[in-house]
Amino acid sequence: MKRIFSLLFLLGATTCLFGQSNEFELKVTFKPFKRQFIYLGYHYGKQKPIFDSVMLDDNSVGVFKRAKKLEKGVYLIGFPNKAGYFEVLIDKEQKFAVVADTANLISSMKFEGSPDNTLFLQYQNYASIKGREIENAKKQLAVSKTKADSTKGTDAIMKADRELQQYRQDLITKNPDATITALLKAMKNPVVPPSTQHPGGKYDSTFAYRYFKDHYWDDTWFFDERLVRTSFFEEKLDEYFATLIYPHPDSVIKELDWMLAYASANDEMQRFLLVKFINRYLNPQYMWEDKVYVHLFEKYFSQKEYPWLTEKGKKTIFDRYYSMAANIFGSRAADIELPDSTGKTKSLYSISNPYTVVVFWDPTCGHCKETLPRIDSIFRAKWNSLNLKIYALAKETDGTKQDWLKFIGEHKLQGWDHVYNSKEANEARVKNNIPSYYQLYDVQVVPTLYLLDKDKSILAKKIPFDQIDKVLDYKLKGQ
Numbered sequence: 001m002k003r004i005f006s007l008l009f010l011l012g013a014t015t016c017l018f019g020q021s022n023e024f025e026l027k028v029t030f031k032p033f034k035r036q037f038i039y040l041g042y043h044y045g046k047q048k049p050i051f052d053s054v055m056l057d058d059n060s061v062g063v064f065k066r067a068k069k070l071e072k073g074v075y076l077i078g079f080p081n082k083a084g085y086f087e088v089l090i091d092k093e094q095k096f097a098v099v100a101d102t103a104n105l106i107s108s109m110k111f112e113g114s115p116d117n118t119l120f121l122q123y124q125n126y127a128s129i130k131g132r133e134i135e136n137a138k139k140q141l142a143v144s145k146t147k148a149d150s151t152k153g154t155d156a157i158m159k160a161d162r163e164l165q166q167y168r169q170d171l172i173t174k175n176p177d178a179t180i181t182a183l184l185k186a187m188k189n190p191v192v193p194p195s196t197q198h199p200g201g202k203y204d205s206t207f208a209y210r211y212f213k214d215h216y217w218d219d220t221w222f223f224d225e226r227l228v229r230t231s232f233f234e235e236k237l238d239e240y241f242a243t244l245i246y247p248h249p250d251s252v253i254k255e256l257d258w259m260l261a262y263a264s265a266n267d268e269m270q271r272f273l274l275v276k277f278i279n280r281y282l283n284p285q286y287m288w289e290d291k292v293y294v295h296l297f298e299k300y301f302s303q304k305e306y307p308w309l310t311e312k313g314k315k316t317i318f319d320r321y322y323s324m325a326a327n328i329f330g331s332r333a334a335d336i337e338l339p340d341s342t343g344k345t346k347s348l349y350s351i352s353n354p355y356t357v358v359v360f361w362d363p364t365c366g367h368c369k370e371t372l373p374r375i376d377s378i379f380r381a382k383w384n385s386l387n388l389k390i391y392a393l394a395k396e397t398d399g400t401k402q403d404w405l406k407f408i409g410e411h412k413l414q415g416w417d418h419v420y421n422s423k424e425a426n427e428a429r430v431k432n433n434i435p436s437y438y439q440l441y442d443v444q445v446v447p448t449l450y451l452l453d454k455d456k457s458i459l460a461k462k463i464p465f466d467q468i469d470k471v472l473d474y475k476l477k478g479q
Contacts, residue, residue, distance in 0.1 A: 024066035026088070027097040028077060031060045031108075039078030040064050041085070045234035045276065048076060048085075069094050071268055073229020091116070091179045091226070119171070120180045126167055133160040182224070187232050190215035213244045222262035228272040237276070249291035256292070260300065271308050274300060282320055287329040287461050294328060297321040323442040326435065333358070333456045334440040336393060338419035341405060346391075346419050349456060353389040355475075357468060358450040360443045361392065363407050364399040368447045373411050375449075375465045380415075382469070386476070390416040393437065395446065396423050 030038055033056050041050035054062035072092075076085040079102075086105060088098060093114070101108035106124060111117040134157050141153030172181045192211050195203035220227070220236075227233040245251055256277055263269040278301070281293035301317055309317075326334055336348040336358075348358065359375065361368040372392075379390060392413070394404045404420055407413075426436050437443075441450065442462070451460040451468050453475075460471040 022065045022067060022095075023069045024064070024090075024094040026064040026095075027061065028054075028056075028064070029059070029061050029097070029099040030056060030077070031099075031101040031103075033080055033102075034058055034060055036080035038062055038080060039076075039082060039085075041076040041078060042229045043074045043076065043087075043231045044229060045272065046231075050076075050078065050082075071229065072226045074226075074231070075229070088117070089179055089183075089226075116179045119175060119178060123167070123171055123180065127164060130160045130164040130167075179226070182226065183230065185219035186221075186224075186227060187236075188219075190218060209244075216240055216244065222259050222273075223265035223269055225266050225268040228268050234276065247286065247288075249288050249295075252289075252292050253295050256296065257299075271306070274306070278317060282317075287463070290324050290328050291330075294321065294325050322435070323439050326440045327442050327450075327458060327461060329458055329461060331458060333450060333452055333458050334437070335456075336391070336419070336437055338393065338421050338425070338437075340417065340419050341408070346417055348391050351389050351391060351417065352454070353387050354454045355383075355386070355388040355459075355472065356452045356456070357383070357388060357390045357465075358441070358452060359390060359392040360395060360438070360441060360446055360448040362395045362397050362399070362446045363403040364397055365446050369407065371447050371465065372407075372413065376411065376413050376416075378465065378469060383472075384415060386472070388472070392416050392418050394418065394420050395438070395443075396421060396426075 026040070028038060035055065035058065037053045037055050039050045040052040040054075041048050052064055052066075054064055056062045070090045072090055074087050074089050076087055077098075078085040086100065086109075096114045096117070097112040098114075098117070099108070099110045099112075106121075106128065109121055111121070137153045137156035137160065141150060141157070144150045144153055168184055171178075172184060175181050190212050192208045195201075198204040198207045217240075241252070241255070245255055260270065260273055260277075263273050274296075278293070278296055281289050281296060284290050284293065297317065298321075301314075302321075333348070337345050340346045348356070357375075359372070361372060363369075375390070379388070383390075396404075401420060401422070404418075408416075408418055421437060426438075429436055441448065448462055449460075449465055449468055450458060450462070451471055453459055459475060460468055463471075
């Protein structure tokens, strides 16, 4: 297992130490602090929100109280001035006490009425000892001068690691219902069998990959709300999608759907995953990810209501869908019909060239003024000979039509199809409930570029012109 909890304490069955007026009471004795605030927060993936505070008295004692039980998971007790924290796990029992001293936090830690915390503290102490042994062996290994010294250091590291792994396994075996067991099992990664057990009796990278992927979520339950309030679960999700899932919308969608199917049994987990996934694909990192966002919206948001989703959040999700759905990677782009420099309407669909680069720009935009001449250079040097056409849509903002014509003339942007979208024309479309061209092409910044094929299907979208050129090269090579 790669990770060791840092100051994590877990609680399980306990006798009631406090009165019955509150469902949650956590008594904290935290030396040497007096007359200072300490804080209560929790892990929420990569975030650590704080939601309560209490002042310690002259005896370094403070009590956090709540009328209702807290959701299960790993919580944080923050030092005064938020200079650090240690962790406690809130689970079935929610009335307990902890005593700690910053002079030696781990060894001074004691719990009342929390067998799980005591169990984990024993593990933490053992893990610390083995961790120091491993670090010392690594230091000796770094300065070793002989083969015998190197072998000795390596053997020491492997021995300490085996002993730690065995300790964890014994803890899990002896305490199958403990909270620490559930978390340790969820944290661990699968161990690929040795090469002698691979097909043919020798190492097989495909077998190793499939085994690791198939067993990655063993002992991890997507309806277990405790995982939401940990620091490792979101990291494990990110690692899974980054290293084990083929980068294609169908592959990603399949994984999201089975996770969310299990998570639907628990409101907290469902909320966590939906928020994570919708935020992850709200602004796609890769062109094909727009299809993932559209799927998430249509299946989980378009006709469903969630009590945790604010009106502002809902509007953001819906607006993003309407901007993205019309220009999904691989689909046919919307037609554009606007007047050219002579006032004659020029349609995007009237272009019959095998490839078309659509450029959305603003004559008053400094970056556009820098980029368009560079696009023209590659057009003259290469694209024009490939029978590629540039369809450039100028957006009127603070400038005028004369600014547009002046820039085209000064930079000799010839051989392009130039069209102009005035404020009046754009407002007329919106007024008549017709999506603007900027919405149809999800134009949030300028310049924005698209590469289309002869049928106006989207081959590339919203990437720099030099990457457009690379995509074009791949297409011309039949890739």
